[in-house]
Amino acid sequence: MRLSRKAAGIAAAVAILSAVVPATAAVASPRSTCYGGRVCLYADFDYNRGQADHWRDFMQDDSDFSDNNWLNWDFSNSWESMDNDTSSVRNRIGCSATLWQHPGFTGAHSTFMNNSNDGFLANNAIDDDRASALDIWCR
Template identity: 80%
Template sequence: MRLSRKAAGFVAAATLFTVVVPAAAAVASPRSTCYGGRVCLYAGFDYNRGQIDHWRDFIKDDSDLSDNNWLNWDFSNSWHSMDNETSSVRNRVGCSVTLWQHAEFTGAHSTFTHNSNDGFLANNAIGNNRTSAIDIWCR
């Protein structure tokens, strides 16, 4: 097949302006490390890797997460409720922590020992996007 001069020029120009963009690697939240003495909850799987960066850390119990908002990557208030929105957890508080399905520590629950992480709560009793309370045993 032979291209006309005009078509050949178009193909050559298109080739010159074709930009190859490599796929961006998914990056974990800067807060995904979770400081010692805290329990960190994340709105996204795998500690928000490649997702919106909503997170929050705790040092004591909270019996009702519906009055808490996620923080943004820059520590500003996201104005988005945490209730039934947790997908991953890191426990650095020094004792066991239990996430509860309902406020006031009721319903299905999952317990995480000190220094444990779970980037996929969907495979636990608490499940994905079902956390409404956090119980920190040593406080």
């Protein structure tokens, strides 16, 4: 059975799409989850929904965010500093985690219990775009 040129073109397009779509669909945005054993920070409100997807996850303290850059949705370096740029948080570390206003764990701060989410840091003492350090309390 011979395919017409149109049918052959459609079949070729379907073959190409089926090869491309699974590869891109397999890359899930990190904002959709925050894996256990981590504290995930996001550059925008509501875990970046509808905004640039800059995020970072931590498994231990970080006393100064000024030497950290946000990651893009595909885990590549965004080359944008995350210092004073956090707007939401998910805590899956297994204990409390505190965001601090200044490096070295000083200034205003907000503590987040294990398995807590806050998509709007502007309503906390740490406020929006002021976090410069993360202290994890698993001691």
